[in-house]
Amino acid sequence: xxxxxxxxxxxxxxxxxxxxxxxxxxxxxxxxxxxxxxxxxxxxxxxxxxxxxxxxxxxxxxxxxxxxxxxxxxxxxxxxxxxxxxxxxxxxxxxxxxx
Numbered sequence: 871x872x873x874x875x876x877x878x879x880x881x882x883x884x885x886x887x888x889x890x891x892x893x894x895x896x897x898x899x900x901x902x903x904x905x906x907x908x909x910x911x912x913x914x915x916x917x918x919x920x921x922x923x924x925x926x927x928x929x930x931x932x933x934x935x936x937x938x939x940x941x942x943x944x945x946x947x948x949x950x951x952x953x954x955x956x957x958x959x960x961x962x963x964x965x966x967x968x969x
Contacts, residue, residue, distance in 0.1 A: 932939070
């Protein structure tokens with residue numbers, strides 16, 4: 871029982887050191903989490919600003935006088951049709967030259 875009385879202060883010191891180290895570790899974890907959260911918030915804010923700028927441009931295009939959406943869509947469709955057609959001289963690969 872006497873050894874327990876002699877061991878108690880040593881155990882208390884070890885316990886205090888362990889608690890202090892654990893507290894420091896928790897603080898580091900919180901700081902790392904806060905930093906990562908701050909970085910993500912900044913990235914989201916940047917992305918939101920980009921999207922807001924794009925919406926402003928689209929609003930300006932749509933509300934611009936003389937802008938005809940239907941005409942622009944048809945022009946785009948015509949471009950796609952032209953690009954999908956064959957161009958140049960048709961090749962008839964089944965007919966080979968006879969020597």
